[in-house]
Amino acid sequence: MVDLSETHRTDSKVRPSAGRASSVVRARSEVVGGDPALRFDGVVRRYGDHVALDHLDLAVVQGETVALLGPNGAGKSTTISLLLGLLRPHAGSVEVLGTSPRQAVSQGRVGAMLQTGSGSGLPSGVRVGSALQLVRRLYRRPAPFDLTVERAGIGALLGRPTHRLSGGQAQQVRFAVAIAGDPELVFLDEPTAAMDVESRRSFWRMMRQFGEEGRTILFATHHLQEADQVADRVVVVNRGRVVANGPGATLKAAVATRQVCFVSRRPDEHLLDRLEGVTDVTVRGTGVTLDSLDADATIRALVRSNVEFSGLEVTGAGLEEAFVALTGCDAAPDQGRAP
Amino acid sequence: MSALVAFERFEVARLLRSWKFLAITVGFPVVFYMLFLNDHSPGKVVDGTVTWRVYLMVSMCSFGALVAALNAGGSRLSTERSSGWARQLRVTPIPAWSYVATKVTASMVVILPVLVLVELVGMAFGGVSLGVASWFELTGLLWVSAIPFAILGVFVGFMVTAETAYPVVTALMFVLGYFGGLFNPVGHMSPSLQTAARILPSFHQASLGLAVLDHRGLGIEDALVLVAYAALLGLAVVWKHRVEESRGLA
Numbered sequence: 001m002v003d004l005s006e007t008h009r010t011d012s013k014v015r016p017s018a019g020r021a022s023s024v025v026r027a028r029s030e031v032v033g034g035d036p037a038l039r040f041d042g043v044v045r046r047y048g049d050h051v052a053l054d055h056l057d058l059a060v061v062q063g064e065t066v067a068l069l070g071p072n073g074a075g076k077s078t079t080i081s082l083l084l085g086l087l088r089p090h091a092g093s094v095e096v097l098g099t100s101p102r103q104a105v106s107q108g109r110v111g112a113m114l115q116t117g118s119g120s121g122l123p124s125g126v127r128v129g130s131a132l133q134l135v136r137r138l139y140r141r142p143a144p145f146d147l148t149v150e151r152a153g154i155g156a157l158l159g160r161p162t163h164r165l166s167g168g169q170a171q172q173v174r175f176a177v178a179i180a181g182d183p184e185l186v187f188l189d190e191p192t193a194a195m196d197v198e199s200r201r202s203f204w205r206m207m208r209q210f211g212e213e214g215r216t217i218l219f220a221t222h223h224l225q226e227a228d229q230v231a232d233r234v235v236v237v238n239r240g241r242v243v244a245n246g247p248g249a250t251l252k253a254a255v256a257t258r259q260v261c262f263v264s265r266r267p268d269e270h271l272l273d274r275l276e277g278v279t280d281v282t283v284r285g286t287g288v289t290l291d292s293l294d295a296d297a298t299i300r301a302l303v304r305s306n307v308e309f310s311g312l313e314v315t316g317a318g319l320e321e322a323f324v325a326l327t328g329c330d331a332a333p334d335q336g337r338a339p
Numbered sequence: 340m341s342a343l344v345a346f347e348r349f350e351v352a353r354l355l356r357s358w359k360f361l362a363i364t365v366g367f368p369v370v371f372y373m374l375f376l377n378d379h380s381p382g383k384v385v386d387g388t389v390t391w392r393v394y395l396m397v398s399m400c401s402f403g404a405l406v407a408a409l410n411a412g413g414s415r416l417s418t419e420r421s422s423g424w425a426r427q428l429r430v431t432p433i434p435a436w437s438y439v440a441t442k443v444t445a446s447m448v449v450i451l452p453v454l455v456l457v458e459l460v461g462m463a464f465g466g467v468s469l470g471v472a473s474w475f476e477l478t479g480l481l482w483v484s485a486i487p488f489a490i491l492g493v494f495v496g497f498m499v500t501a502e503t504a505y506p507v508v509t510a511l512m513f514v515l516g517y518f519g520g521l522f523n524p525v526g527h528m529s530p531s532l533q534t535a536a537r538i539l540p541s542f543h544q545a546s547l548g549l550a551v552l553d554h555r556g557l558g559i560e561d562a563l564v565l566v567a568y569a570a571l572l573g574l575a576v577v578w579k580h581r582v583e584e585s586r587g588l589a
Contacts, residue, residue: 084430108432117420124415125353137345138431177427225511 036095037185038217042120043092045078045240050080053242055092060218062184065211067231068220075240076220077115080187083218084112087273097185104185108139111183113174113191120170120179122162128173129158133182139181151207154178167194171213172203179210186210188219194227204230260302262309264288275301292313342433343441348443363410364449364582367512368457372396376465376521385524387553389488394467394549396461397477398521401545403453404485406516409448409508417504418495420496439493439580446489447482454481469552477513477548484544484561491540494572497579531569540568 018287036211038060044051053075058068068076081087085101096104104110114121123131132149136142149155154173157165165173171194177188192200208230211217221227227234228248236244238252244251268289274279276295288309292298295314302309354360372395379385381392389397397568419425428438455478469477491511499507516522516530519541525533536542543561550558 036365043418086426086429106432106434110430112427112430114423114426114430116423116426117421119424121423121427123353123424124350124418125357130349133348134345135431136426138342140342140432174427181431189541333503 003008023042030178034063035098036060037062037097038062038107039212040079040082040094041087041093041095043082043094045075045082045087052240053082053089056237056240056242058242060216062216062235063211063214065208065217065230065232066219067227067234068218068237069222069227069234070220070237071222071293072236076222076237077189078240079237080112080114080189080218080220083187095144099111108141108181109184110187111178111181112170112186112187113178113189115189116174116194120162120165122165122170126162126164127158128154128162130172131162132158132176135177135180141182142180145184146181151179151206151210153202161185168199172199175203175207178215185216186218188217190220190222192221192223198318198319200226241326258292258298259311259315260289260290260292260295260312262302263314264307264309268307271307272302273303275305277301343437346433346441347444347448349405351448352440353492354415354445354449356473360410360415364403364453365456367406368399369460371402371522372399372457373461373464378523380455381465386526386549387555389549391524391553392461392465393467394524396410396457396465396467397481397548398545399426400454400457400459400481400522400548401485401541402512402516403457404450404481404544405488405541406512407450407453408446408485408488408492409495409512410492411449412442412489413495413508413511414504416493416496416501418501421501433585435567439576442493442496443486443489446492447486450485450489451482452480454478455484463506473552475540475580477552481544484547484565487565488544489541490576494576494579496581499554499577502547515539518542519545520546535585540565562564 032054037056037060039060040056043053043056043058045053056079058079068079070076071138078087082089083096084102094101097109098316099107101110122128124336131143132154136145136148142148143151149158152172154169154172154176157173159171160169162173164168171191175188175191178188191196191207192203195203202228205215207219221245231248233246234244234248234251263286265286267283267286269283272278272290273289275290276297277292278290278298279293280291282289282291290298299312299314344484375395376392379391381390382494383391385391385394416425418520429435458467458474458478495507495511496504518535520533520536521537521541525536525542528536543558543564547558547561547565550561
């Protein structure tokens, strides 16, 4: 379990209002300008009776690296399938690089790393190098072979038969496959699912570098830490809807960042409410919980105020708490899952 | 266009580099030819003027083509669909139909050397001797008439999963081989089995080749049945491909 809150965890619950969180964050993201790389307008996609995407709106500007964060079944893979034209929307419209998804794909302007379940996603009976060479030749203006190999860091794997790759290595090779055509826009669906911590780190480093060359990247993940650390912007989806949208830091701020808890015999709500950084005060008998935007300042003010208190605890609201608050999903799945 | 050529070359190279594929595709018809050659005396006339050694050679050419097509298409295609490679190709610039087209043509490319190899075995071990023109005519005819097999292989690949591919492919190989009269002269089979044979493409494919050697000319009925099979299976593949596409699977 990766600890996202930089402070001491307690068992106390953080549960700010989800409505407020998303409205605060949405206002900020709309400031972003530039040419659109992709656009979802009121997209609905059903599987039988199940509504996978429920009037989803999403816009990504060229050059952005955006994380699509959500629990399993939130609609992340469906979103990516629609962006690639593998699925058609039942309602609403999808636009990619100013054209239809299929058109963008056939022009070779899009690359993708899809989820493959237990399969490698690579052709059997060939070496990594020849599979990559083939993919290059399917594009009109591919990146130089050596450059793709370097970008994906798979130099050591080129001579290896595709069935002799570990899960993590296969994913690295599939990243190379995704970028072999030198695409402007790359979709990655849970790209680090089978990787260990070390390869995950180097994978994101390479992906960031690729993004810094002016590429637009949209990746789906349910690893909160990845979304926070790697993306310029995090779009949280749940049950087929966008529930929050903004930089990871803003998402965290959107849900009262810290909670300061202590026990006090005669808590004075009015006084506590005026302490620096405090946004909300909850008193239950002798138990006091202060929501604060600046826990350090609040504690300093608390000490100066001469309020007697004991059992002081500071609970962090990391992105994980934000995620829980926004999706109402208690089991935020952030285990470094082994394949 | 160069993209499709690259894809085609990749597919053919991948088939020819697979020991498993080659062992099955070449092994079955060649070994069966040697095994069954002395089931009857090789010189015995079994069909019109055609002797057993020639009949079995033509039959094993058909069988080889069938085995090649079912293994190139059926097993591999289903594996690729479940591994995610087929889907990965869908997000590259090549058109959706090219996947199916490349599979069918790759099967056709590998079928040709299989035919030639079985003919060489017939020549070397069965004592088959034909005129140069007859060899070319026979080979060309058997090759073109293997198109329904190639399409069948791809169709099977779309219908089965990676787990069910092996039994289904094996069953089809032997049903089409045995009931199509490839292991025994059709004339020696019971009337009901003879009727069954006439329904199967394998019977008509071999029959097309035998008719030429028997100087019966081009078997129009055989040709029509094979064209019908190719058309029906082709439509079935297109239908299945469309269904998968609409579900985002293909």
